[in-house]
Amino acid sequence: MERCRMVFSGSGGQGVITAAIILAEAAVLYENLTAVQTQAYGAAARGGATRSDVILADSPINFPKVIQPNVLVCLTQESYNKFFDIIRPGGLLITDTRFVKTQLKVDAVQKELPMYETVMEKVGKPIVFNICMLGAVVGLTELVTPESIMKVLEQRIPSGFIEMNRQALDLGLELGKKVK
């Protein structure tokens, strides 16, 4: 597989870091891939734009940070403004329609998806917004299988919440596949 470098960004409460970890963990535990996940700490992490980097590969990963992501996800305007220009030429830029207005042209495939709206409409819980986003990423990139993601989720969350997460993941997958 091609090495895939990703940056997930958004604001504190949106769960972008968790999403990044789940993706990477799925790749490592269930797809026999190599993955490294890092994130910004400190003041940078608190106010403003949260960011988590994930690299997936089938060989050892030494340098763990992402400088130019193949995939960039921005879930807030602030994170979009801050990070849009780091996208690797020809990369994939995913934004949420509710939170981000993409005024700026970049050399990348831009996908503006109504992830938040869809989640709120169909699930009604903002808490699974990040899982929907993950679904969209997986739908668009097919880096790991949805089953692997679900296996990670089953380890991580109380069984009562699994269904809700599966629903959000599926919604994301659909959104992603649709625009592929």
Next chain:
Amino acid sequence: MERCRMVFSGSGGQGVITAAIILAEAAVLYENLTAVQTQAYGAAARGGATRSDVILADSPINFPKVIQPNVLVCLTQESYNKFFDIIRPGGLLITDTRFVKTQLKVDAVQKELPMYETVMEKVGKPIVFNICMLGAVVGLTELVTPESIMKVLEQRIPSGFIEMNRQALDLGLELGKKVK
């Protein structure tokens, strides 16, 4: 003048350190000599044998410790036993008759003086025993003048006690001169 290295030894309460300081201070402040005084600290200083080293000279003194003293004063048996053999060949060894039995032969001039007895008899205060000792040393060696010692004492002690100290000093001087 010849460089004179001295060791004053005894037990905690006898004031040998004070005596050493007074002698050195007299030399420096009133005789334009060079002097260095050191002493043992810690457990060594608390129980057992107290020791203070003094070097007097008319040129700079670099090495401040005394290895082989020209003059060794021992005011207790313990200090005598511990230090008698460090005396410089041909040096002067002063002991107090009340506290020290000199059983051991050394290559030095040995002076056994009844300093404590004399002080107790004539002054009645054991506290000036050390000043009497100092008098004896000065009497024997003429390293500094008694006046210089008195000047130091006048700076250091309340005027009410000066007389007593002068008396002790004189008693020592006499004892010293007598056996010279």
Next chain:
Amino acid sequence: MTKQIKFIQGNEACVEGALYAGLDFFAGYPITPSTEIAEHLSKLLPQKGGKFIQMEDEIASMCAIIGASLTGHKVLTATSGPGFSLKQESLGYAVMAEIPCVIVNVQRGGPSTGVPTHVSQGDVMQARWGTHGDHSIVALTASNHQDVFAMTVEAFNIAETFRTPVILLFDEVVGHMRERLEIPEPGEIPLVKRLRTAVKGGVDYHPYLPREDGRLPMSDFGDVHRYNVTGLVHDMWGFPSDNPKIVHGLLRHLVDKIENNASQMARYKTFYLEDADTVLVSFGSAARSALHIVESLRPRGEKIGLLELQTIWPFPADIVSQYCNNAKYTVVVEMNMGQVCQMVKTTVRHPERVFLANRIDGVFITPTDIKNILRLIKGKGV
């Protein structure tokens, strides 16, 4: 049976290594970026009957693990820069009283509060010289989670073997990064148990008398041998002494037991060094960028390799000389002002061929940074 695989932070890998090594007592005080070590142990230690305690500060934490080591337990504390500074007095006590214990310092940007959430490797010299008086110390590090695990186990083994505190000098990137860890089977990595005296009760036991092989068997507090432990210079029974012979003997023993065994304690990895004329020397997370650039320059024909140090103290001078003495360029890659570089310079035959590729701005050094510095060093401009 398939091995247990985890996708975790470096700090957790350290926790896993410590538990594998037989840790049963942890005392600490939270501080970024080491806190996760305490957090995970607060959960995992009692599950195996071990003890976790959050003390009132870092000083107390260090003292508590020393106390717990003396009752016969494997002990750990974890901190970062400011806390590591606070521990210096009690760390010196552990050196003097020869207490097996492991101290993790997940380095962050200093001096002082510095940039607490950013990466740095600025505590290398402090680890060696932070406490007062002549002494020696062991410090290990690692660049990835498998090695974090292994070096943590190693730290406990060295602590027990040499009756000494061992410092694990990790950094923020390794501590916080998540990657794969495969937990070795029990027994896969050999463990050094506490060496306990064979001397029976009633027979004179010397807690501070080295055996012929240099090791000093211990006796647990609560056991039949009652002896004294002190930070004063002491005799072979542990009682204070200021006898110059004893002072001399003890200080030499404390330093020699570490320095004379430097080769035995040297842990390192080599990459592409067989024919390398340019040798990168690195450690911790910086070594990841170093390896990255080595692997990307090799295909272009550059004879470049990497010596990754895992033992920092005692400084593995033999290893460094061996690999760097004949190099045209030795380039030390580290995130500080050249603390290891200075050591390499004093070690190799041609100090003038030793260069520093570093960053000190809290940003993780990139392969590109190193590449650029290599060009400059070789006179090729930017």
Next chain:
Amino acid sequence: MTKQIKFIQGNEACVEGALYAGLDFFAGYPITPSTEIAEHLSKLLPQKGGKFIQMEDEIASMCAIIGASLTGHKVLTATSGPGFSLKQESLGYAVMAEIPCVIVNVQRGGPSTGVPTHVSQGDVMQARWGTHGDHSIVALTASNHQDVFAMTVEAFNIAETFRTPVILLFDEVVGHMRERLEIPEPGEIPLVKRLRTAVKGGVDYHPYLPREDGRLPMSDFGDVHRYNVTGLVHDMWGFPSDNPKIVHGLLRHLVDKIENNASQMARYKTFYLEDADTVLVSFGSAARSALHIVESLRPRGEKIGLLELQTIWPFPADIVSQYCNNAKYTVVVEMNMGQVCQMVKTTVRHPERVFLANRIDGVFITPTDIKNILRLIKGKGV
């Protein structure tokens, strides 16, 4: 008028120097062998309207003097090994926040409680590297009371000039020994006053923006400029920043202001070096024995001299090279395991010609010790 002559301990000479330099605030915690400094200041400071406070520990003492420095006062604390270890965190704060202050460490035998009442010079490397993170430090020492006085004044001058903590690294022998001190007339030794900003109230003042000459004018707390002081990396107003440019700039500034001025800060004395082929390098009380042996060997025709270092940090590499590069034998005389010797080796052209004449047993090194070692070094046996 005749000068004031005193016959006092080295610790008192330090007190006299500090008062001469304009000391007006001391905070400390007693510890052997530095205690006399506190004791004398508790008496003398209030006599001139200054303040003495005995704090609850050494950490608090260091913090208190930093606070007092910020209100515009010249400040001092004094301690020994264990206390010096405890001060490391707050010492790093003083480095980072650029606080002029002076810290005396009257060294004693370490590590840990060691031999508290015996002489040692074992904290040389700790003075340089004791706190976490990259940084630089100034450390001075002296071998006799006149120099203790002068170096104490110097310490305050350097602290003010460079806005930095300065360490006075004395030792038990110098601290406790009594000898003559001649107090210089007021004005005889120039004093550096606190450089206060000329910026008026209401105009933007930058507490952390160096002037062209590198100095940073201060403003007292309570004065018209309200600014921020922090141990975090900060911008020119003193406010926290983790901007990599600012991090880099500040760390370089903190180190460069010291290291680039090493020559300006180098204080040393030379004895009989003109034609010496054997150069003793020494400092503190050890230099007394070194000078003694030099002066006793010279009349016997030996070409031996002494370089006495008074500035230990920043290490006076230029001076050491100048005097030792051409020597047949450079012999470092110190009471530790070779901490300065190691620095000399990394400095001179022929490290293989550098030797160590030391004692580590708590006993003051004698001229005879040095003489014997010289014979051995020169292959002449005992």
Next chain:
Amino acid sequence: MAKAKLKEHRIDRDWCKGCGICVAFCPKKVLELDDQDKAVAVRIEDCIACRLCELRCPDLAIEVDTEEKVEEKA
């Protein structure tokens, strides 16, 4: 002190973090959070200018401007 008469609520939308404290503890239920989670005065006429919202705001985002205050300033 004369009883204060409300002039306006000045709410700094950049500073307000939408914690809802002012809303919850306003004795007259004057305030609400809008759809962007910023405080707004919706029943301004009920306000008794008690300033509790101002005092309790952790973000110093709300100021209750009263007539007196204006006079004071003059």
Next chain:
Amino acid sequence: MAKAKLKEHRIDRDWCKGCGICVAFCPKKVLELDDQDKAVAVRIEDCIACRLCELRCPDLAIEVDTEEKVEEKA
């Protein structure tokens, strides 16, 4: 407990530092310091074996041996 009957005062002259505490607080004035400043029992017959001297000695230099104690040991 049976009332103890005095057998002897064992005073370790090497340990005794002559502080005089035992002397001052003996309810029966049994003890004195000799010319070398060591405690000695001078009015042994007055001793009531209260052991206060033993308990208060900072140097563990004095032991009051009683009959019972001897029996206990057997």
Next chain:
Amino acid sequence: MAVKDYIRERFFPHLWCPGCGHGIVLNGLIRAVEKLGMSRNEMVMVSGIGCSSRISGYMDFHTLHTIHGRALAFATGVKLSKPELNVIVPMGDGDALSIGGNHFIHAARRNIDITAIVMNNRIYGMTGGQYSPLTGPGMMATTAPYSNIDQEFDVVEMARAAGATFVARTTAYHVQQMADIIRAAILHEGFSVVEVMSQCPTYFGRKNKQGSAVDMMKRMKETTTPIGSAAKAKNPELIERGIFVQVDKPEYCSEYNKIIERAMGGR
């Protein structure tokens, strides 16, 4: 002066989480200082490290942001060297009573004229939710995953026993009382301690299922009562608010001035 004259506006919005009680302490403190009408130039704020300690960066005083736990030691140096300054030391519960406990009791013992404000959120906020010496048994924290077994200090009792001459407790909910108490504390000559119960919804609240900041503040209202109230008699579980200690005792800097007089006279 207007409220905003006391703050450094350029750092706003501040870094505290939404609903963090520390912001309310900032608010109350400003009101207290405003009423006192003291010049900002005579005010020094000294803080340690923690979310709470960030407060010094926001106030337009002379501000000294120090190291974790040691603020009172730095403050002692500031105050004793220049007693005419007003020194305020806001502290987190960990900062004040865990690592900083010794400096706390010694400043109290000396009765040096400093105002200590303990912003007690019962948790280490800045490092992400570990238990503090004020968390109390039975509560959850990231380092107490099986619930906490550490007994808690009573700040008021500790301050009193150590010798503080002004000791009070209030909450973020009772912001008017808070402002009044802080004002009285600053005016008090001697060491004054004000414990302010402050909510950390992000860690303490979340870990202990205490709901939103609003819920936590409601709980402050319900679980506290004025000192000596009838309610307390009925329900001894209630936590008392108000001024517990307010006595006159020799203040350290004044006492030191007497030492100086004596020393100078003695020459």
Next chain:
Amino acid sequence: MAVKDYIRERFFPHLWCPGCGHGIVLNGLIRAVEKLGMSRNEMVMVSGIGCSSRISGYMDFHTLHTIHGRALAFATGVKLSKPELNVIVPMGDGDALSIGGNHFIHAARRNIDITAIVMNNRIYGMTGGQYSPLTGPGMMATTAPYSNIDQEFDVVEMARAAGATFVARTTAYHVQQMADIIRAAILHEGFSVVEVMSQCPTYFGRKNKQGSAVDMMKRMKETTTPIGSAAKAKNPELIERGIFVQVDKPEYCSEYNKIIERAMGGR
């Protein structure tokens, strides 16, 4: 066992000065332990640095002579890691309440089963007579040449406020009471504090013209009284002796064992 079986005879005569109260504490402690009949192998004594701390070198227990002020932190590690041991921590007043104040209040707060004995001579003996936090205003010390202005702690009040569950005070004069109290303190399950007023004739006595050790002990007799005595009512200056606090509260190691049970059950 005989008294001498509890000591390391080869270090006698000990290093304390003639008449030093610390020797009487040693004496009283031995009597207490003797009565308890505990095996020396289950006793651990942990001390810091100071004249007082030398006591650990003289007792034939497992002895841990640590660094100044930190003994209780070391002791916490010993006790928590092996709760079946009896841990006794003798401390100087400076050791316990100056540099070690924080560990003192935190050990008390945790109510860990350790017996702390504060050998209070109101001075730093070992370093030669500087004032301590228990010296008290008006006294002389080498660092208080114009007389001390530092207020003193009340050890009993501090221990109580911090959470100690056994708190007592006695003196070197009242050695029988001392032995009884130390015995009760060792038996108490939880953190126990015994303040023993101990004379330092060499420094405190000499500096404050209090005469010989005997005179100082007479003063202990005259200036103290049993808790709640009629004498105290008449003369409130009198210092009370006896057991001030003796309550049952969850002990730290037992509580931790419950955590272990919960954690192991949870697997």
